[in-house]
Amino acid sequence: MTVHVEKFVRPEIMAMNGYVPGEQPKTEKTIKLNTNENPYRASEKVYTAIRHAAELGLSRYPDPIGTTVRVAVAEKFNIDPNSVLCGNGSDDLLTILTRTFVGCGESLRLPYPTYILYQNLAEIQGANNELVPFNTDWTLPKTFFTATPKLRLVFLPNPNSPSGTIIPKSQILEIAEHLPCPLVVDEAYADFAEEHCIDLVEKCDKIIVCRTLSKSYALAGLRFGYLVAAPKWVAQMLKVKDSYNCDTLALAAAAAALNDNNWLAENRTKILATRTRLTEQMRQLGFDVPTSHANFTWNTKKNVALKPIYESLKNHGILVRYMDYPCWGEGLRISVGTDEQINQCLNSIEKFL
Numbered sequence: 001m002t003v004h005v006e007k008f009v010r011p012e013i014m015a016m017n018g019y020v021p022g023e024q025p026k027t028e029k030t031i032k033l034n035t036n037e038n039p040y041r042a043s044e045k046v047y048t049a050i051r052h053a054a055e056l057g058l059s060r061y062p063d064p065i066g067t068t069v070r071v072a073v074a075e076k077f078n079i080d081p082n083s084v085l086c087g088n089g090s091d092d093l094l095t096i097l098t099r100t101f102v103g104c105g106e107s108l109r110l111p112y113p114t115y116i117l118y119q120n121l122a123e124i125q126g127a128n129n130e131l132v133p134f135n136t137d138w139t140l141p142k143t144f145f146t147a148t149p150k151l152r153l154v155f156l157p158n159p160n161s162p163s164g165t166i167i168p169k170s171q172i173l174e175i176a177e178h179l180p181c182p183l184v185v186d187e188a189y190a191d192f193a194e195e196h197c198i199d200l201v202e203k204c205d206k207i208i209v210c211r212t213l214s215k216s217y218a219l220a221g222l223r224f225g226y227l228v229a230a231p232k233w234v235a236q237m238l239k240v241k242d243s244y245n246c247d248t249l250a251l252a253a254a255a256a257a258l259n260d261n262n263w264l265a266e267n268r269t270k271i272l273a274t275r276t277r278l279t280e281q282m283r284q285l286g287f288d289v290p291t292s293h294a295n296f297t298w299n300t301k302k303n304v305a306l307k308p309i310y311e312s313l314k315n316h317g318i319l320v321r322y323m324d325y326p327c328w329g330e331g332l333r334i335s336v337g338t339d340e341q342i343n344q345c346l347n348s349i350e351k352f353l
């Protein structure tokens, strides 16, 4: 007897498409510029910390709240450790946030185009997505600020993906003050920008800031993120998270990474120099490239189909992200790789054109 999937799987799940992450090719040779990973090796202090933690043994459960990392984050930003929540990657934190704040039939607001995962999180809750399109210059319209009756949470990646553009800190505060609900500023790329909003959390309790070690710390394979929020929110989110959402090795590695400020500064300098070159050269090739505050650029070109460029690059072993957003348009998102990788990518694009 066959059991029908529709009979047991919740209708909200049946209706979903599911989030499709960027391709992860099996070959080492691919030049991978499609998921905004950092092309450099993480701080050696991270690898030492992992080896040390492993030697101490893994038979015990990890600290459920990751005290050592909470303290490291608190010291870094001069904040209360009780305002820090650790996550198994920031995707885990986004899940915890959505589950904590957004119930069935309620609404989650997000700008458009942006990180696609947010929509899936609302769908799993049986909640509605309120998509507010960016203006064509990637600023936000006033409708992003306005209260609606069912609105429970707002996600704003800053810098945004795929554009790499940033909403100024002063405006973030203004948005939060107008909103009736918490505003999650997803700062996955903030280490590549000039300003961030962590200190706004103490000024306005509606602001929650989310961070990841995946991009600026070159640790996408580790799975670690943290958020900073008023302790009253963190206390509720602790009830929602998995008991041991961060493992012993990840906690040891994260503390080591967060304490190595020199590594972060040096890596940032390299990435920013390459980003400038990538931006200038793509503009010279006739692409429209908004000034990026992240570790990738968003490249569009009037009257030229971009899918063939993506495909040609792929045939040459260079993977970038091709995006075609309904009602917005297409573009190529290119992660900042090493200088060598970016040279190869630029050469291939120039030849194609």
Ligand SMILES: *Cc1c(COP(=O)(O)O)cnc(C)c1O
Pocket: 088, 089, 090, 091, 092, 115, 157, 161, 186, 188, 211, 212, 213, 214, 220, 223, 224, 225
């Ligand atoms: C990469 C990314 C994340 C996910 O980070 P992980 O810590 O790897 O889960 C979250 N938000 C945005 C906007 C991202 O680009």
